[in-house]
Amino acid sequence: MATLVPLDAIATASLREHVHRALRQAILSGQYAPGTRLNERSLAQQLGVSTTPVKEALRQLEADGLVLTKPRSGVIVRFDYAWAEEMILARAAIESTIARLAAQRITDADIPALQQVLDEMRRATADGGVEDLIRLNEVFHDLIRSVARANYLRVLNDRQDVYDSGARRVIHMDPRERQQAFDEHSAVGAAVIARDPAGAEAAMKAHVLRAGESFLTLVFSKEKD
């Protein structure tokens, strides 16, 4: 007898979410240069949907800060080096706050799962595939968020993803980067388990900022003003 698992998020998402995802990816990966004008009608046509979900997705992108809507004039992409830099600062600020909460609120029941993920990460760092590492990375950060019992902060965090999937893959292939990231994750995990709020906050902030730097130099290689 077959066992069924819940459909994955991508299958159940509404059109609006699909559009949002697609546009977001296109902007972050640089397919739309800063200043590019996005036209509701042509986007709708390209994607084969009506303008309504496109319009809603654009509204979400506006909230994400990736796009600026000039009423009755146009929707303009805003994402460049300085923008990415600020997004990383924001992410560091929010995720470090989450880490602090996690250290304050962790219970004994939370510890085994955290240690298990760190173990898996250690193995994957040494000899795992890139996809595995990316997945574990997600799992780790998710776990911290859930240990922190953070809800609003999580919503905010979800809007701050600067990494497009291509860049993420490239970064996780570099052995030095892998080791560095693992060390940082360990430090965060240790501080959270030790119930050390200040330490967890500092470790997470350092990690996000450092990883962000790697990303910036890779994606905007040397094109800093």
Add this chain to the structure above:
Amino acid sequence: MATLVPLDAIATASLREHVHRALRQAILSGQYAPGTRLNERSLAQQLGVSTTPVKEALRQLEADGLVLTKPRSGVIVRFDYAWAEEMILARAAIESTIARLAAQRITDADIPALQQVLDEMRRATADGGVEDLIRLNEVFHDLIRSVARANYLRVLNDRQDVYDSGARRVIHMDPRERQQAFDEHSAVGAAVIARDPAGAEAAMKAHVLRAGESFLTLVFSKEKD
């Protein structure tokens, strides 16, 4: 000869912005209890508009984190004590990051304006009206943001307003609160002018957290779990 000033933002705002503002205010002021279901059609009818701007405003509220949309089922208000608490943490994290940037990026040309606002605040704290103080508060924080040349962070910041206008007015009437807020603003301003990033960040974080506490105890008086 008459001189004309640009129309006020409220006059040029689109319906969607009006709806967003109205709903936001209603949620923050407690008119909609946590868990309340918001119905697109009835909201549209009450406000005398069609469902389209309502739908878009709800999408914005979702991005603000004030509302949860269950696809094809309903839109639910989520704003309670814990939520407000997290919003304040987030605001402290973001605004302190902005303050740090301001201290790093301030130029000599920025200083006079900052000092002037602080002077005005000093006077208004002692004997000014509540409306004046609220306005100057806005001006001060805006000035810090513009000195920081922060763009993305500003977008984020705009979505983190937890204070409804009624509560803000009450808070600014208390003399002790006024003095305390002024001292904190002074500290932030001094650190920024002194080009002390760490000091500015710490001062701003302390200010936002402390003011947030006042707000929480006022609005959710003692109903903490």
Add this chain to the structure above:
DNA sequence: ATCTGGTATGTGGTATATCAGATTTCACAA
């Protein structure tokens, strides 16, 4: 040549109708 105002066109903004999934209700059988 340059400036002015009108006009055509493009764009997001809004209203409305319809679709399809979620929820509720309730008759009816076990």
Add this chain to the structure above:
DNA sequence: TTGTGAAATCTGATATACCACATACCAGAT
């Protein structure tokens, strides 16, 4: 009484048509 499931109903999701403002362009005046 309890559980089942089908139908009615409620709700957001989507498609489409139309509107009003922004912009670009052009003719005519200076």
